[in-house]
Amino acid sequence: MGGVGKTTLLKKINIETTHGFNVVIWVVVSKEVNVGRIKNELGKRLGLIREEDTNQVEIRASEIHNALSKMKFMLLLDDIWQRLDLELVGIPRPSNESKVVFMTRFENVCYEMKAEKKVKVECLGWKEAWDLFRENVGEEALNSCGDIPGRAEPIAKECGGLPLMLITIGRAMASKKTPEEWENAKTALRSSPSDISGTETEVFFRLKFSYDSIRDDIIKSCFLYCSLFPEEYDISKEDLIDYWIGEGFLDEWDEDFDSAHNKGHDLIGTLKSACLLESASDEKTEVKMHDVIRDLALWISSECGKKKNKFLVKAGVGLSEALAIERWTEANRISLMQNEIKEITETPNCPDLLTLMLQKNWSLEKITNDFFSIHASSKSVGSAK
Structure with missing residues (x-):
């Protein structure tokens, strides 16, 4: 998953792993693979080309291969989105206890590159997540009012152990020193997380790369x-x-x-x-x-926050009444499943509705007679299983 800490882990390895290796090299591959840039990064770290020459000269893969074959190396390849042909950039198959470690969001890339060992970087457990959240909020904000820690824990839990989210939300809350501000943040995180400062740019845009791929x-x-x-x-x-x-x-x-x-x-x-x-x-x-x-x-x-009601989702939030009908107008898909709605007495005007999910409202006993006829021109109405 994006934001789970793969790059952070590689950076830590890069800083702390020196013993027993002639050289430890970090290279960011990125989504759009540039073989020339990767070779020049390797050549620069191996002393085969000078820093000032990297934009004018493209080193040959054979030169990199010859240099690496004579040493015990650890190569860290960050942000791989598709199979990288190691030979194409001059990286020999590791021997003499040399290591090639790479990071990717996609499990299939591990198989395509014939990884000998795969490690899935998981989200943090609660203790580690809470510690990371506290670190980024700061003790000043947390201790500014006795009511704040009790409100901070539910906010941290909403981050699901994802380090990127914990850090972003934690930093956004560092200046909030009243219970009301924390209560508002809790509500926003549950209903519209992108409204919290930094969440859209620091979290969602970065996670969206997996979707775009x-x-x-x-x-x-x-x-x-x-x-x-x-x-x-x-x-x-x-x-x-x-x-x-x-x-x-x-x-x-x-x-x-x-x-x-x-x-x-x-x-x-x-x-x-x-x-x-x-x-x-x-x-x-x-x-x-x-x-x-x-x-x-x-x-x-x-549409990345531009149209709030395209998907209208209030599933499993304990509603006892359906949402106000005027909120249905622009929706393509509506989910009110797993609530406590007892009746729907109004007839909505939602010409673009494709899906309506009402299942697991066990107390739902009444829907107005003309509710479904109003959707006759819609493409489909989803299951109410």
């Missing part, structure tokens, strides 16, 4: 659809695929039910590989979204 619009639509479910919700894979089929995301396989489900499972695998979905409590049958990734999906679905 997916070239298939169908997979993107399937990802965004998962944000309709509540936070921390274990989504049945089979149910999710059925929803995708109902939405028309898998139209190409309409005539073959088994093929459509197989494709659905393949899409789930792709999203998991990109760390946009993760395994739930039952790894074989369920998936879920990390809270921050779900916030990202809702932010993207609102």
